[in-house]
Amino acid sequence: MRPFALETANDRSAALRFGRDTGGAEAHITAPTQYLAGGTQLFDLMKLDVMQPRTLVNINGLEREFGAIEAAADGLRLGALARMSEAADHPVIRRDYPVISDALWQAASPQLRNMASLAGNVLQRTRCNYFRDRKWAGCNKRNPGSGCAAIEGVNRRLAVLGVSRHCIANYPGDFANALVALGAEVMIVNPDGDTRTMPFEDLHRLPDDTPHIETNLVPGDLITGFTVPSGPWTRRSLYLKIRDRTSYDFALASAAVALDLGPDGTVRTARIGIGGMVAKPWRSREAEDALAGRVLDEASAADAAEAAFAGAVTHSQTDFKPELGRRTLVRALLDAGRMEIDDV
Ligand code: SF4
Numbered sequence: 318m319r320p321f322a323l324e325t326a327n328d329r330s331a332a333l334r335f336g337r338d339t340g341g342a343e344a345h346i347t348a349p350t351q352y353l354a355g356g357t358q359l360f361d362l363m364k365l366d367v368m369q370p371r372t373l374v375n376i377n378g379l380e381r382e383f384g385a386i387e388a389a390a391d392g393l394r395l396g397a398l399a400r401m402s403e404a405a406d407h408p409v410i411r412r413d414y415p416v417i418s419d420a421l422w423q424a425a426s427p428q429l430r431n432m433a434s435l436a437g438n439v440l441q442r443t444r445c446n447y448f449r450d451r452k453w454a455g456c457n458k459r460n461p462g463s464g465c466a467a468i469e470g471v472n473r474r475l476a477v478l479g480v481s482r483h484c485i486a487n488y489p490g491d492f493a494n495a496l497v498a499l500g501a502e503v504m505i506v507n508p509d510g511d512t513r514t515m516p517f518e519d520l521h522r523l524p525d526d527t528p529h530i531e532t533n534l535v536p537g538d539l540i541t542g543f544t545v546p547s548g549p550w551t552r553r554s555l556y557l558k559i560r561d562r563t564s565y566d567f568a569l570a571s572a573a574v575a576l577d578l579g580p581d582g583t584v585r586t587a588r589i590g591i592g593g594m595v596a597k598p599w600r601s602r603e604a605e606d607a608l609a610g611r612v613l614d615e616a617s618a619a620d621a622a623e624a625a626f627a628g629a630v631t632h633s634q635t636d637f638k639p640e641l642g643r644r645t646l647v648r649a650l651l652d653a654g655r656m657e658i659d660d661v
Contacts, residue, residue, distance in 0.1 A: 318360075318363050318364050318366075319363070319366070319369055321363070321370055321371055321372060321373055322371065322372045322373070323353075323372075323373050323375065324372060324373070324374045324375065325374070325375045325378065326374050326375065326376050326378060326379065327378035327379070328378070328379065328382075329379060329382060329506065329510075329539075330510070332352065332374055332376050332379060332539060333506065333507075333508045333509075333510060333537070333539065334508075335350055335372065335374040336350060336352070336374070336507075336508040336536075336537035336538075336539060337508040337537055338350040338372065338537075339508075339535075339536030339537050340536075342536045343529075343530060344529055344530045344531065344532075344536070345531075345532055345534035345535060345536050345537075345538060346368070346440075346442070346531060346532070347368075347529070347536075348370070348536035348537065349370055349371040349372065350370060350371070350372040350373075350374060350537075351368070351370040351372070351373055351374070352373075352374050352376050352539060353373040353374060353375045353376065353377075354376055354377060354397075354398055354433075354434035354436065354437045355400070355429075355432040355433040355434045355437050356373075356432070356437075357425075357429050357432050357433045357437065358433075358437065358440075358441050358442065359373070359437070362442065362449075365449055365450070365451065366451055367448065367449060367451065367459060376398070376539070377398065379398060380396075380398045382396075382541075383396045383397045383398045383541050383542060384396040384397075384398040384399050385399065386399050386403060386404060386407050386410070388407075388409040388410070388413070390547065391546065391547055392544055392545050392546040392547045393409075393410065393413075393414060393417075393544065393545040393547070394542060394543075394544050394545075395435055395542055395543040395544075395545070396435070396541070396542045397434060397435055397436035397504075397539075397540045397541050397542045397543070398434050398435075398436070399434065399435050400430065400431060400432065400433065400434060400435075401421050401424065401425070401429075401430040401431075401433050401434075401435065401438055401492070402421075402427070402430040402431045404417065404418070404421055404435060404492075405418050405421035405422045405430060406418075412552070413547075413551055413552055414495075414499070414545065414551050414552075414554065415552070415554050415555055416495045416498065416499065416551075416554035416555055416556050416573050416574070416575055417492070417495045417496075417499070417545070417556075419495075419555050419556035420491040420492045420494060420495040420556040420558075420573060421491070421492050423491055423556065423558045424438070424490070424491040424492060425565070426565050435492065435543065436540040436541075436542075438490060438492050438493075439490060439492060439493045439496070439503075439517075439520070439540075439543075439598075440532070440540075441489055441490050442489075442531065443458065443475075443486035443487055443488065443489060444474060444487065444489050444567055445458070445467055445474075445475060445486045445487070446467075446471055447459075447465075447466040447467050447470065448486065453466050457483045457484050457524075457528045457529065458484055458486060458524070458528040458529050458531075459529070461527070461528075461529045465482075465483060465484055465485065467484075467485055467486070467632075468482075468485060468632060469633070471634065472485060472632050472633060472634050472635055473634040473635065474487060474567065474569070475487045475594075475632070475635060476488070476594050476595050476596045476635075477594045477595075477626075477629040477630055477631050477635050477638045477639055477642075478591065478594060478595045478596065478599055478626070478628060478629055478630075479523050479524070479595055479596030479597055479599065480524065480596055480630050481523065481524045481525050481526065481528070481596075483524055483525070483526050483527075483528055484524035484528030484596075485524075485596075485632060486524065486528065486596065487593070487594060487595065487596070488521065488592070488595055488596060488597050488598060488599075489567045489568075490592070490598070491556065491558060491568065491571060491592060493517070493521075493592075493598040494556070494571060494573040494590040494591070494592035494598050494599070495554075495556055495573045495590060496517045496543060496545065496590075496598065497517055497518050497573075497590045497598040497599065497600045498554075498573040498574065498575055498588045498589055498590030498600060499545050499546070499548075499551065499554075499573075499575060499588055500516070500517075500518075500545075500546055500588065501516075501517040501543050501544060501545045501546075502514050502515065502516055502517055502543065502544045503515055503516075503517050503520050503540060503542075503543055504540070504541045504542045504543065504544065505534065505538050505539065505540055505541065506538070506539050506541055507535065507537060507538050507539075508537035508538075512541070514544075515533065517543065517598070518598070518600055519533055520532055520533060520534070520598075521533075521597035521598055522597065523596055523597060524596055548575075548577070548586070548588075549577040549585070549586070550575040550576055550577040550586050550587070550588055551575055552658050553575065553576045553577065553578065553653055553654075553656050553658055554573075554574060554575035554576070554588075554653065555573075555574060555649060555652060555653050555656065556571065556572070556573045556574075556649075557571060557572050557574075557645055557648060557649040557652065558570075558571040558592075558593070559571065559593065559641065559645050560593075567593075568592050568593030569593050569594070569638070569641060570592070570593040570594060570638065570641045570642045570644075570645040571591070571592035571593045571645065572589065572590070572591060572592070572642075572645050572646045572648075572649035572650075573588075573589070573590035573591075573592065573649075574587070574588070574589050574590075574646075574649045574650055574653045575587070575588040575589075575653070576588075576613070576650070576653050576654065578613060578654065581612065582612045582613050582614070582654065583610065583611065583612050583613075584608045584609055584610065584611055584612075584613050584617070585609075586605075586609070587604070587605045587608040587609065587621070587650075588600075588605065589601045589604045589605050589621070589625070589646070591604075591625060591642065591646070593638075593642070593645075594629075594635070594638045594639075594641075594642055601621075601624070601625040603624040603625055603627065604621040604622065604624050604625040604646065605621075606624070607620045607621040607623075607624040608620075608621045608650075613650060613651070613654045615647070615651070618646070618647040618650040618651055619643070619647055621646065621647075621650065622642070622643035622644075622646040622647050622650075623643065625642065625643070625646055626639040626642050626643055629642075
């Protein structure tokens with residue numbers, strides 16, 4: 318690992334002062350100064366020499382300001398520095414937003430969930446082997462303009478939705494798929510202290526011809542939290558994750574679903590996120606539209622799944638993924654339809 322300076326910020330203004338050292342970086346993730354919360358992925362990528370910050374700013378002292386989880390009638394507010402395990406185990410989240418709790422519980426290991434912050438979790442980077450191993454020169458995400466070794470190489474775990482001819486990397490997270498399905502927003506403060514909110518769906522970017530720019534954050538931006546609006550669909554919600562190893566693994570396929578059903582099983586509202594094979598957290602409005610106004614059953618769920626993967630693009634080892642994704646979504650929808658929802 319390369320040498321780096323470790324600074325500590327105990328309040329917002331101190332953190333943002335360090336955040337001004339953007340070094341002219343084009344992307345948030347390549348800025349020479351990086352915020353440190355749980356560090357569970359940052360240190361991993363620094364050891365691999367994929368990330369090379371010169372300064373880390375420990376922001377864990379800001380937990381009092383940005384670490385709370387608050388539930389109100391109009392929705393949920395999740396502090397950026399709340400730990401994954403805190404949110405996974407929060408009684409209101411478990412009862413009223415089970416898709417969030419499910420997604421967090423199925424992510425990583427208990428030790429990682431106790432360390433990792435919610436904001437760090439949504440910013441996790443692809444597990445593409447060629448990205449993580451600097452011996453491979455051809456990786457447009459790590460080394461812009463160098464090509465993409467994965468397109469002709471090992472790509473079984475990579476994406477089929479949202480890919481480009483410059484990058485087929487997969488977004489590996491789970492929690493973000495629940496946030497995107499529920500229409501969450503992300504709160505951000507920039508180094509000048511200006512705050513802004515953006516739809517969570519807009520936080521991550523598609524690879525297109527700039528896969529090295531992964532988010533719409535600018536260097537020095539600090540995520541302060543997330544808001545999740547309440548709605549009649551949040552309680553009938555779940556996250557289904559399919560992986561090679563159930564104990565601890567990244568998804569091959571996943572579905573985050575939230576449903577508001579009428580008394581006869583008609584879908585009033587469906588919110589659907591797809592994971593495990595997508596270039597960024599992926600909301601499938603095509604699947605939502607295919608279900609709207611129909612009785613939820615095998616046929617309507619299958620039509621929704623067909624719509625969700627109509628735009629899939631496969632490569633040498635990913636031909637199996639659209640079918641796996643369709644089956645995952647059908648099962649998630651039917652399981653959500655069978656959930657018993659208690660009155661509060
Ligand atoms: Fe790099 Fe993306 Fe290609 Fe993987 S898929 S080698 S991350 S450019």
